[in-house]
Amino acid sequence: MLLQVEGVCKTYTQSKGWRRQKQTVLNNVSFNLAKGESLGLVGESGSGKSTLARIISGIEKPDSGSVLLNGKSLYQRQHRYQKLSIVFQDYTTSVNPTMTVFATISEPLSQHNYLPPLLMRDQVAGLLQKVGLSPDLMGRYPHELSGGQAQRVCIARALATHPALIILDEAVSSLDIPTQVQVLDLLEELKQEFDLSYFFITHNIQTLCYFCQRVLFFKQNAIVAQSTVKDLHSVKHPYAQALLNSVF
Ligand SMILES: Nc1ncnc2c1ncn2[C@@H]1O[C@H](COP(=O)(O)OP(=O)(O)OP(=O)(O)O)[C@@H](O)[C@H]1O
Numbered sequence: 001m002l003l004q005v006e007g008v009c010k011t012y013t014q015s016k017g018w019r020r021q022k023q024t025v026l027n028n029v030s031f032n033l034a035k036g037e038s039l040g041l042v043g044e045s046g047s048g049k050s051t052l053a054r055i056i057s058g059i060e061k062p063d064s065g066s067v068l069l070n071g072k073s074l075y076q077r078q079h080r081y082q083k084l085s086i087v088f089q090d091y092t093t094s095v096n097p098t099m100t101v102f103a104t105i106s107e108p109l110s111q112h113n114y115l116p117p118l119l120m121r122d123q124v125a126g127l128l129q130k131v132g133l134s135p136d137l138m139g140r141y142p143h144e145l146s147g148g149q150a151q152r153v154c155i156a157r158a159l160a161t162h163p164a165l166i167i168l169d170e171a172v173s174s175l176d177i178p179t180q181v182q183v184l185d186l187l188e189e190l191k192q193e194f195d196l197s198y199f200f201i202t203h204n205i206q207t208l209c210y211f212c213q214r215v216l217f218f219k220q221n222a223i224v225a226q227s228t229v230k231d232l233h234s235v236k237h238p239y240a241q242a243l244l245n246s247v248f
């Protein structure tokens with residue numbers, strides 16, 4: 001298994017006036033993701049999907065439970081950064097507005113190795129071409145890009161360290177439908193070329209069915225059902241059925 005998530009729990013404490021209130025955001029979440037798989041997670045807004053993404057990517061630690069990538073704990077820094085990348089929904093908050101496209105993509109590369117400037121330029125140009133963008137965009141700032149271009153820059157950045165797994169947290173949700181399809185098709189091509197696996201988080205079951213082989217249904221902080229996409233019609237859980245009936 002590439003990713004093993006076992007019994008993950010997370011609670012946030014919030015201050016309400018002088019009182020402190022506990023909120024359970026993840027309740028005993030367990031699942032596996034096989035190498036080469038595109039696994040989807042669908043759930044309501046506020047159900048804890050992004051919290052799970054942050055825990056799997058090692059940005060936050062769970063209160064209890066474990067996350068193993070290739071059998072090793074995620075909380076060994078070196079291991080995590082090289083093997084796992086994340087692409088967020090909103091590129092305007094996930095990239096630094098004062099950094100050019102070149103700086104955005106080269107940053108994760110320069111954290112690991114020193115590359116002479118010309119070689120770094122070649123690497124960044126190569127990554128831009130891989131995501132269907134012209135290397136001429138290298139000097140632009142995020143606000144000078146379209147939403148689709150900016151999301152491709154985020155994908156190029158995610159690819160830079162040759163990860164085994166990319167977490168896509170609502171990564172195409174802000175784009176219009178034709179651009180979503182283009183970006184999803186690009187991700188599928190990159191998957192074959194770079195031997196990638198994806199954990200695809202969305203609130204849109206249709207996009208998920210287009211892109212993934214398997215789906216986890218997430219409701220009230222827990223996984224309530226799972227199925228392969230081709231057997232979706234036989235899922236029994238009421239939340240999954242309601243979601244499917246609303247679109248198919
Ligand atoms: N750092 C934090 N501190 C306190 N509460 C938090 C924190 N991060 C998230 N929460 C709370 O945890 C809950 C789950 O948030 P999360 O962002 O994981 O939901 P989500 O399923 O990704 O929602 P959406 O579909 O809207 O992106 C929310 O109620 C949110 O307010």
Ligand SMILES: [Mg+2]
Binds near residue numbers: 049050051169170
């Ligand atoms: Mg979210």
